[in-house]
Amino acid sequence: MIVLLVLLSLLPVLAAFALSRRRRFTVIVGMGLFSLILSAVYLLLHAPDVAVTEVAINAALITFIYIIAIRKTGKLVVVSDEIPGLLYREGQQISGLEKEILSGFARQLGLELVIRFLPVEQVPTALQQGEADIGAGGIISEIDDNTVLKTQGYLPTALYHLSKQTKPHPKQEQSTVTGFFSDLREEFQAGKISACTLDLARFVALSRSDLSPYTVRRLDGLFSYVFLVAPAQEQLHHQFVSYLSELEESGELDKLTRRYFS
Amino acid sequence: MRHRRIGLSIYAIILVCCFCGLVIALFSYQEPTGQLGAIYLSRAPSETGAANIVTAIYLNYRLYDTLFEILIFSVAVLGVRFYLSDYREKEIVEKIPESQIVRTSADLFFPPIFLIGIYLTLSGHLSPGGGFSGGVVAGTALLLCAVALGANTVGKRFYEPTLRWLEWGVLLVVLSLPLLPIVVGRLPFTGLLPPGTMGKVISGGSIPIYNLLIGIKVFIGTWVIIHYFMRHRGEV
Incomplete structure (x- = not known):
């Protein structure tokens, strides 16, 4: 009994x-x-x-x-460009700050994280077509795209304008990055690019190579990195936003940031 | 928004009240006089010859209900088949990680589990068990094999050629068996075979036959469900 x-x-x-x-x-x-x-x-x-x-x-x-x-x-599909510090291949593994955030989020939802690498301009298209759930890879809050959902900024950043001319040309300030970042870096090293606007993570990665022919100017304004979420996944967007704010409040985000950008 | 919340709260209160009422009713409920149960208990052993009264009821007195249960199971299997066929098959079957533990345990446990399934099926009239649980247990044994060797390997051996015909043939036999007494001039749904002595392996009239057929049907149905899920939704 x-x-x-x-x-x-x-x-x-x-x-x-x-x-x-x-x-x-x-x-x-x-x-x-x-x-x-x-x-x-x-x-x-x-x-x-x-x-x-x-x-x-x-x-x-x-x-x-x-x-x-x-x-x-049970899969969380992420499309992203490969950005040093944020999300990059390291031998067989993928690491970086965004990888840590995404894998923590996937673990919380009980999903398996799948990362596919795409050039940055194809990320919103992949999200619209439902091929992926989340877009990552150093996406700037300024991005003016209403076709996908955006999270809040999780990391402040800055934009840098690089140009070979001594006087910055006002028209070329808008020239944004396209293609894989690894290709862009090679073109930079070959000296093919005359002007470009880059975010902090990409700029830091490039600054290891010789940037002396360029004049560097920091753009005004406050920018931060965000994640993109597929427009059909409103619930996922909501969960991700609350996960990011939880991460920020608990101080975990600061710890992760310091690990990758000390 | 506010109205909706109020409506939901009222709904929740009504639900809780209903639940409490049901609980109170349950405790104040007078037990039925137990006449029907007593009749079953006194008459079933001699009439059906089954030592397990539960089996005697669901395969003899209430055979009608059980047939529809089998039909429901068949429809469920059909539904799995129908809806999973929309998913295209995985072209490249993912390689199962060669886990020694899984393979050894499959080798070790497949025969006893399968035997337990057969035993449960055949001894349904003597002890707890019967076609439904026995068939599922045997199907689960096959599932263990499928996890260890891959669904397609097991599927090639078990499914493709004969099982489809067997499945529907068994269903047809199970559904037409209760009508067989008409041939010898008796009412349908009555026993064909003599009840025999209670407790013997061969006893219980036609109950063991029904158990065997239901066991085969449920076994095949279970395997079809597992196989379709594994083939169309990916290996485990």
Whole structure:
């Protein structure tokens, strides 16, 4: 009798556990545990037939089917350019500040993080077409694109204008970056680019090479890095915004930033 | 927004009241006189010959209900098949990581689990079990194999050629078996075979036959569900 009462009182606890978890895999394990306890209850209530069926179907089969079902939906697809410091390949691995933020977010949602590299101007298109969930890779808050959702800025940055002419040409200030950043860097080293506007992370990465032919001017205004979210994923956008503000409030973001940009 | 919140609160209060009412009703509920249960308990052993009264009820007195249950299961399998066919098959089947633990445990556990499934199916009239749970247990054994060897490898051995026909053939037999007594001039849904002595392996009239057929049907259905999920949604 006592055993039965204990098991019965465990049921709502397990149900609440399964309902309150964010990670889908944990929810499924909670549900499996729930049916296991439930079958023990059936057994104690002298219904062994029902108990056997409950174990076979709910605890084993259904749990398994749910796990397969979340496998495909359980991915967070990120499209990004490769930017040193923010998101870059390091041997076989991908690291960087944005990678840390994104993998933390994916872990919280119980999703597997998949990163695909795309040139920066193709990132919004990929998001609009539903090929990816999140766009990253040093995207500036100033970007004037209403077709995708934007998060709040997570890191302040600055814009630098580089030009070979001594006098900055007002028309060329708008010339933004296109293509893969690694290609751009090679073109810079070959001296093919005459003028360009770059953000801080790209500028720092470039400044390792020789920038003496260029005059560098810092643009006025406050800029920061943001993430882009696919327009169809309003709920994901909401979750990501609140995740970023949680990260900022807990001071975790500062710690991560210091690790990559000390 | 505000109205909606008020409406939701009223709805929640009504729900809680209903729930409390149900709980109170449950505790103040007079137990039924137990006449029907007593009748089943006294008559079932001699009439059906099954030691497990639950089986005696659902495969003899309430066979009608059980047939529709099988039909529901078949429709569920059909639904899985229909909706997952829209997803294109994975062209490149992801390689299963060669895990020695999974492979060894599959080798070790597949025979006993499968045997337990068969045992549960065939001893449904004597002890807890029956076609439904036995079939699912045997299907789960196949699932273990599929995890260890890959769904397509197991699928080639088990599914493609014969199982589809077997599945629908068994369903047809199960659905037409209750009508068989008409041939010998008795009412449908009555027992064909003599009940036999209670507790013997061969007893319980036609209950073991039904259990076996249901077991095969559920086993195949379980495997179809697993196979379709694995093939169209990716390996585990």
